[in-house]
Amino acid sequence: DVVMTQTPPSLSVAIGQSVSISCKSSQSLVASDKNTHLNWLLQSPGRSPKRLIYHVSKLGSGVPGRFSGTGSEKDFTLKISRVEAEDLGIYYCLQGTHLPRTFGGGTKLELK
């Protein structure tokens, strides 16, 4: 199985601060269809996960532009510019290139 190593496990931030979360995969995530199936999801407190980004850098419908995703092959980053209160929760990366689909361990974003 592809192992997704996500760091840091937690982040303490102030509103308005920018943060980055890293996700590294044990195998290349470039698929046979030439897409890289790397997703970022946010689980707000008491809610189900919501996908923010797919194919490394494409924003989902309605996702604010302060979220951005970069990376390639095995090394990926989610950046949140100017964190807002509604951004707090647990962030997960998810690879969909290889079966089984696998998640990172999560990064909990909390208020400082």
Next chain:
Amino acid sequence: EVQVLESGGGLVQPGNSLKLSCATSGFTFSTAWMYWYRQFPEKRLEWVARIKAKSNNYTTDYTESVKGRFTISRDDSKSSIYLQMNKLREEDTAIYYCASAYYYSGALFDYWGQGVMVTVSS
């Protein structure tokens, strides 16, 4: 508005069965690939199963730990999917989420339901 609504969870004894349902609306269900995921009490997320669309022959895939015990199915006429869970184990205790994935106007949409709790305990 897209809606994804799971049902059928509950408390069940080890070795017994349970069937989860997921009703959807607001998108072209017949072209969507549908998924079941689960989240364990410690917040770890795991993909459980996938069923592709009719155009992909309704191909199904499973994570190794549920193969031979769980069955994913879909009814396009009802815009619904199901997860038949047999021979349940205590380690299957989790919140189970249904999720859809489909392309529309060149973009990939992805929606998760609110989840349903499954507790396997004697």
